[in-house]
Amino acid sequence: MLKLRVGITTLIGLFASFSAFAENGIDERINLAIKPFADAVAGAVFSSFPVAGVQIPFVLVWLIVAATIFTFYFKFINLRAFKHGFELVRGDYHDPKAAGEVTHFQALATALSGTVGLGNIAGVAVAVSLGGPGATFWMILAGFLGMSSKFTECTLGVKYRNELPDGTVSGGPMYYLTKGLAEKGTNFARLGKVLAVMFAIFCVGGSFGGGNMFQANQSFSQLVNVTGGDASWLADKGWLFGLVIAALVGLVIMGGIKGIARVTSKIVPFMAIVYVLAGLAIILMNIKLVPSAFGAIFNGAFTAEGIGGGVIGVLFQGFKRAAFSNEAGVGSAAIAHSAVKTNRPVTEGFVALYEPFVDTIVVCTITALVIIITGTWDPSVDPSAGVQLTSRAFESAFSWFPYVLTIAVLLFAFSTMISWSYYGLKSWTFLFGENKLTDASYKILFLFFVVIGSSMQLGSVIDFSDAMIFAMAFPNLLGCYFLLPMVKKELDEYWADYKSGKLVKTRLS
């Protein structure tokens, strides 16, 4: 414990001295140094092709096509298993002998706390601004289709997880890509190893980027916004904010001070509910405007009046927001969900259907409706100022809401960082082996990026962050395509049992 304290103090000292330099222009130099690399990577991942005048990134097509194919392959499992998924989350099929293990509810709640965040709040504002209200329709559609991707990857995550002798569990795309594809033969086994390594590398990148720097940066931005914008005392103290957050995150991931994470994991769902209730309140208060809002949504979705890029442009904004927000197909959720205790992997797939449902179809849509109803969408919005737009939208109804939103954003960002630090750690140790050195080296790097994320003007680094997360979808979905028959087998067997009444429905006490 003392060694840890000394270690953390040293780190903070190092960061402080680094950041002191950062204040004086080193950040500019680093920005310039990283920029070409960041841009090259982002450019590669987001390489796009023009459709009707709009540049569509290939990776987006990759995600949506997979989601669509999976939806049809599993015959709309997102609809068929919706009710049963709810029953599972509620605990109707809970085995009393398994009391004390991770339940479906807990796995889902944990995964959700990792994905619900700034994408739902800030990203939606940008999408609706750039794509008009019609983007909401495509966003809901993408969320609906994405449920099938989550179903597939989370079923695989549980099926091919590793259970270590000491009782700890490890799961995720790294494991189903290696173990799962190996079941199909030696050539596939080799492909599986390659894909798993690719995934692990991108996941580490994602954990430093979208799961870390982006969160730190955006939550700082909202904090500055709510304390007076440019006139705020905090305005140029991103490094300080970064240090504080790094210290808190460090206490959790290195100091083992679970208390902070535990407190956060209890507050985050509460904040999410507050956010949803506030949104619903605004919608209900303006219930007369709701029909016209939906009218605008459908109109905009298919006619795209006045939107650059026409219907394709609107579609693009909606799909992009859904994909970014619920991460369906990216594989990170498969890591979180694989911790559940169950003998039937497909049950967690059913439960995972609720993730894009809650994240995109519920929370994102509520945000979109609030923005449309309050008329605060602004086509000239700067993508990095998305959270301010949402803030303004809520503020028009509840003047105190920006403060609540700031707290919510900070908490969401913090919990997302904790979750992604774990995803990245698992990927890092998958690549470099599991020992004290690899463990510590990853965590120190992670904290380093927290400080960088808050201190710097993100621009191209935001693109890099997102690029890494999306790059994960390449190996993940490719592997999923090959593993579809495995999932189908699990699904068919379970569904037969379910329909024939063989499954034991217990009352959860």
Next chain:
Amino acid sequence: MSSVLMVGIDCSECGDRAIAYAVDQAKRSNSKLFIAHVIEWSPFSFSTVQENFERHKRREEELKRANSEVIDPVVNKLKEKGLDVEGLVRHGNVADTLHELAIENGVTNIILGRQGTSKLKKHVFGSVGSQLVQAAECPVTVVP
């Protein structure tokens, strides 16, 4: 109909009076006696990714500790007195789980001490005893 008794305890020294009462009853009616301990746990709690991955391991540790520190001392002591005694440990909500265990094991009478619950919880949720008295399907005896 033979009776089966179950005593719910929080720790190995708590509920001494409840255990004594149960032992007395068990001897008189020649009944089987269960000593039950519930580890507080909720299926609806919120946790981090890391906690979930470590949960299984933690659970095993918790069960082992509950058995060695709470149940075994009591069970062994009672076995020495020649009683037909068995220990039960499970995670969950205390009142609900005690009830569940009672049903599973055909318990005819649940015996509890009065002190078990923290003061705050008692005011908000009612003590374990009062919850069980209201909801159980068999007689519940609360020993002061």
